[in-house]
Amino acid sequence: MGKESALVTWPRLVIITGLSGAGKTQALRCLEDLGFFCVDNLPPTLIPTFTELCARAAVPIKKIALVVDVRGGELFEKVFEVLSRFDREAVPYEIVFLEASDEALVRRFKETRRPHPLGGDLLDAIREERKRLEELRGQAHKIIDTSNLPVSQLKEQLANLFGETEALRRFRITLMSFGYKYGIPLDADLLMDVRFLPNPHYVPRLKNLTGEEPEVKDYVFASPITGEFIARFNSLVEFLIPLYIKEGKAMLTIAVGCTGGKHRSVVVVKRLAEILRSKDYQVTVRHRDINRD
Numbered sequence: 001m002g003k004e005s006a007l008v009t010w011p012r013l014v015i016i017t018g019l020s021g022a023g024k025t026q027a028l029r030c031l032e033d034l035g036f037f038c039v040d041n042l043p044p045t046l047i048p049t050f051t052e053l054c055a056r057a058a059v060p061i062k063k064i065a066l067v068v069d070v071r072g073g074e075l076f077e078k079v080f081e082v083l084s085r086f087d088r089e090a091v092p093y094e095i096v097f098l099e100a101s102d103e104a105l106v107r108r109f110k111e112t113r114r115p116h117p118l119g120g121d122l123l124d125a126i127r128e129e130r131k132r133l134e135e136l137r138g139q140a141h142k143i144i145d146t147s148n149l150p151v152s153q154l155k156e157q158l159a160n161l162f163g164e165t166e167a168l169r170r171f172r173i174t175l176m177s178f179g180y181k182y183g184i185p186l187d188a189d190l191l192m193d194v195r196f197l198p199n200p201h202y203v204p205r206l207k208n209l210t211g212e213e214p215e216v217k218d219y220v221f222a223s224p225i226t227g228e229f230i231a232r233f234n235s236l237v238e239f240l241i242p243l244y245i246k247e248g249k250a251m252l253t254i255a256v257g258c259t260g261g262k263h264r265s266v267v268v269v270k271r272l273a274e275i276l277r278s279k280d281y282q283v284t285v286r287h288r289d290i291n292r293d
Helices: 003-007 024-033 044-056 070-088 102-112 122-132 134-138 151-162 164-170 214-221 224-246 264-278
Strands: 012-018 037-040 063-067 094-099 142-145 172-179 190-193 251-258 282-287
Touching: 012 024, 024 037, 024 063, 024 094, 024 151, 044 063, 044 070, 070 134, 094 134, 102 122, 122 134, 142 151, 151 224, 172 264, 190 224, 214 224, 214 264, 224 251, 224 264, 251 264, 264 282
Parallel strands: 012 063, 012 094, 037 063, 094 142, 172 251, 172 282, 190 251
Antiparallel strands: none
């Protein structure tokens, strides 16, 4: 950083800090799902260099999130010099401070059986850490008390702060066709049976084709039930996606099955993929059994 800093387009920088056991790791994972480049326990003195490297990369990194806390020992105290420097040079940043009650923190440390970074008596360490972080807490842009906050609600708050729209856009959907006679996919989140649709297997000219062929698609869609079913099923999927994101899911696997996995399920998956992609969802298509006899 220096004289040219005003010419740099700085990434969005979120500094996560707060009490040990208050949920900083979960917060960092959530921001990673939101598209942030994340680093845990970066020494504060390296933050300016790291931020500039991200800004000046061949493909600039637009969003970074860093966890800074007392694990840094003596180096942690340098965070105030770094923040003052950012203020002088007009480098934007946001501080999210996570805290919780002494009782909640004691319970969490006992559940995980991990020592407090400051060592010694657990309750004394928690109170000492709270004291050391008091000044940084005063500079925070957002303070979140996680004492009685489920992880899902923490993720929801962070998504609202740092881009739920981006979470929707980054949410990954896998659509898989399969044949029931080869078994149900074990990695499916949602399972749909489409064996009620007209079966091309019993049409001699279509039997040896697959659902990727226009003739098979036309045959399946000749039934008005097909179009109505896909519209209704797609509405259900789009209703569920924001709810899954709210619960912290970053991906969803939807399996659509017919008897052999070559005709009806393939047609349905291809049409669902077209609809979801038209709405900017990230969709991957897999036809598990399309080439099986």
